Amino acid sequence: LPKVVKRRVHALKRLQVQCANIEAKFYEEVHELERKYAALYHPLFDKRREIVTGTVEPTDEECEWTSDKEEEEELAEEVKEKASIEDTKKEEAKPEEDPKGIPEFWLTIFKRVDMLSDLLQEHDEPILKHLKDIQVKFSEPGQPMSFTLEFHFEPNGYFNNAVLTKMYKMKSEPDASEPFSFEGPEIIDCEGCQIDWHKGKDVTVKTIKKKQKHKGRGTVRTVTKQVPNDSFFNFFNPLKVAPDGEVKDEDYEFTLATDFEIGHFFRERIIPRAVLYFTGEALEDDESFDEEELEEGDEEEQDEGDEDDEDEGDVDTNNFAHKEQPQPAECKQQ
């Protein structure tokens, strides 16, 4: 480009930085809106918790629900029931089966969502049966932007905390060194909480026994040692974000990015739509989402195979922050 033109392009870039600063304010206002709407969702989520835990029994009116598929299933069931009176009698023979609320509601979600089941260990399951609710709380206006996930437990034999928390700190301003990479608020750090485990119940550590031989005397003694153990509850003891300039390996970055993704997923998908993850309806959507991405990626790959691996360090995905979908409604109804 001729120098005079280059000069003008620089002027446009300066304008673009100003745009990024305005955009940051826009996202702050969206955050405020989210706080406002959190209050509107609150009574509905309270009601959900009460139904899940069995504190209230919904009225018949509150339970009215029909979908073609379910009706068909119900019809098929009725036919089946009539055919095998024997089975019906067996069922009646178990009157003790009167489940409270929706048993294992949250545990079922943990098992169904890949991102969470990857963390879930067998020893976590009996603990998560006591999970009553997951809530999100937003930072107050004027405070640094953040959100806190609250995991509410009923009294249980594992720890004393009634609530386990995980706080995600966010940043909603363009980076001075990279103003154009700004795409809305980002998670930049997180903080867990101390779990007050009952003695011997901490599933995040395991005790191993080691035999030690005394060098001089030749006597053998057994020592016990506590080592970290895989568990979902390590979610509350996350990695610390390393200060700038410190050496960070790939594992570290992957673990941190995964943790941030999980926090984001709780906030944006699981908490607002828990019942759909419980029934599996939301999972189908997510899966077809991934498939679609794969197809697009494949095409991209064919067109521009040369540029492979150029930007490996850049985890700048899902940049459709605060954007509408471009898909026609028609396609969704197929």
Next chain:
Amino acid sequence: LPKVVKRRVHALKRLQVQCANIEAKFYEEVHELERKYAALYHPLFDKRREIVTGTVEPTDEECEWTSDKEEEEELAEEVKEKASIEDTKKEEAKPEEDPKGIPEFWLTIFKRVDMLSDLLQEHDEPILKHLKDIQVKFSEPGQPMSFTLEFHFEPNGYFNNAVLTKMYKMKSEPDASEPFSFEGPEIIDCEGCQIDWHKGKDVTVKTIKKKQKHKGRGTVRTVTKQVPNDSFFNFFNPLKVAPDGEVKDEDYEFTLATDFEIGHFFRERIIPRAVLYFTGEALEDDESFDEEELEEGDEEEQDEGDEDDEDEGDVDTNNFAHKEQPQPAECKQQ
């Protein structure tokens, strides 16, 4: 599930429908916010247009811009310049080269962005050299939600319109039959405009000549016929959305979905960040975005290869509507 539990799950689903209705109101407020911010961006975009068209020359202060890379390039250039005084003299010999504004600013963007260059034909290029600005206008409060892309042209030898428009109608409410698929506003229809072409200048049609032989007399005459021609300007004469129930083939749906994606891309990426598409900086981001998606998709494919092609008709991608990114800032700085 036992019937009593199923009943409670239905109650949760009813609550979930209420959540979707609240969410719809949230997105309406976000739309209002976008209108509000459009007014804040307006003076900056006006300034951009004036610099691009050469109406104003930015001051030195307005053009201050340094980045390490550019400084290096400039240094290298200086060395080069000193070495070949000959070339410099040649350049000086062309004093007529005093480009106005930033020549071919928008055309360059059209050429660089795959989604647009796919539509671009050679005969479109001289016309797009006259494109002065692209703007987005939002629907007024109380009106059905929509946005209009305005393509502003300087007087040219091709058509009389000063502005070509494309309006995208949106829907921001859950579908009664599918309330859980609601993920924020969607484009549901679009409307182009009539282009008042100068005689013989309409690039969206081509004239073909056909020889016809008279059956009885055996005389031959030449008839001319106008047939559709590939051109970006067909963007202003889009397909109509077929009413529900009408047969739609795959081609139709693909064309419609592509048109909606392009409209969305103009609104959300090109208009707000035009200079970054001109310089190519935004393109790099988009490419690494696609690569990342591919990697995720691959993993998904390996885990659940069985479920292939199950939801082919579902174009429900990019569902991160109004969500923040879960990526740690650290990863971006690598």
